[in-house]
Amino acid sequence: MSRYILSRLVQSVILLFIVALITFALIHAAPGGPGILMSDQKLTAQQMHQIEVALGLTRPLYIQFWDWLVQLAHGNLGIAYTSDLPVTQMIAVRLPATLLLGASALALSLVVAIPVGVITAIKPRSVVDNITSALSFIGVSVPVFWLGLMLIIVFGIQWKVLPAAGMYTEGASVVSTGDILRHLIMPAFVLATAFMAGFSRYVRTSMIDVLSQPYIRTARSKGLSARVVLYRHALRNSMIPLVTMVGLALPLLIGGAAITEQVFAWPGMGQLAVQAAYAHDYPLIMGITIVVAAAVILINLVTDLSYVLIDPRIDLK
């Protein structure tokens, strides 16, 4: 057990190192390199050089990388070019909004997907199954930003029932939970759409699979009610692979959140990343990428370890 945990920990650290290497290599391979930000301004070559020296950009790459790694290990992500604030601080300010949006969308998608998946698995090829199947195709094919714009037009502009942008009403003296929730509805739904579709298909497949297992027949022949068989025996077992699916979907969820934030002017980390990309703020975008990747790696590590607790059949080799 402890050997398994240790090896998964080492794997996670190696993964994070590779992620750091890829991100670093990418930015330094770019024409102009990280100093490109300065080239927008009218500076002489000499001034430009001075800035590069001051930022440490003239040192050998492996030293820069090592330096960055050491700082990273200390939780220091450098200073953003565009604001002169520590990157960690900028991320910390934006993180709660993204967490709120991402967690709500994930919860919403699961709350919809699990019952839908179960219902369609009980009666495959029924009318309900066909309709949800068509809807889920649309769900995974629709561009997030377009769906967002359409909802803004209908609910925000035509009917004026929901706020069109932001996280709370501008100029309000007190920010109330209700106000934030009203602002959250549309972005959370938009972000959840693709995942509702994907997860419900997944639950359906894995439920159909589980329902054909011998132990389900045994449970039924023991005279257990259909409900108990379905929820206690079948659903529980088909949930296990879903946990993996959710882990794999996390990077997509965070990427989707970035676009959603942009559409709804939601003040989260994704919006910050897009702004950093516009401004060529490389410590900032590198910091965000690393933080996001680390979060994904950590969550996957936790889910992997929790498996061992949930499912005694899992072999630790």
Next chain:
Amino acid sequence: MKRHFAAGQAPAPVPPAGPDAIAPAGEAAIRHEPPRGVRRAVARLRRNPLSTASLVYLVIAYAVAILAPHIAPYAPTHMDLAHMLAPPSRQHPLGTSGSGYDVLSQLIYGGRVSLAVGLSAVVVSIGVGVAVGLTTGYFGGWTDVVLMRVTDAMLTIPTFFLLLVVMAFFGSSLQNVILAIGLTSWMGVARLVRGEVLRVKAMDFVEAARAMGAPPRRMMVNHLLPQAGPQVIVAASLGTGGAILAESALSYLGLGVQPPTPTWGNMLTDAQNYIWQRPLLAFYPGLLILLTVLAFNFLGEGLRDVFSVEN
């Protein structure tokens, strides 16, 4: 030839039909007809109305994109300054944009970028994915460990952020958009091909080819790759839809192909400025993205059914 071995038949008495014949091409090729397998697959695909409709839609969409200069009423850069933000009229069937561009013409030309990027990015991602999958699956050992760790790392980074980094620091040319999307979406294909290679590696026909002294490259390309072919084709169709979504998202964020070259994505960005006055401007480009991605997804699923019935 390999199929014959795989099916457990005696080696066919005909001489090898050519070094690279993969499909059961032999006799059919002489009669200049599509091989029976392909014809059967097409027949099966045609029984699926959604896949057929998708295929028809895609053929039309690509035809319109290629023939854009002959079909579009105006050049994509033609500005009608007297009629900015005009409602639909005989002159401008779908109206004009805020800068006076003809919306219909822009939609027709905008499709060129999306459709071209979709296909080219998938060529890149399938190429890298197949190469990584074949080498890791065939050689195993350290090659496998290192390359699969890189694959895992790529799956961990939200690729959208990598796209942001690439577009911001390398510039947003058409070529960069294609490479960026292709190089951030090959991981699924690599895993798929690797799995398939591991599955068939121990089979008799592979052993036979190895015993006959086939070099690694020929082993991989002629013997192992064809086994993963159907799955790769399905992945390519689904992947094209994904690539089109990614391209339109980048364009929408202003990090993709830049105006005045119209794309469905950057038309939306522009339309967003006028959603109070002309909400429909934002409707059209997104609808076309949705339909196109939907078509690729339906086609992919249809192909999956066709192939899974065959095996």
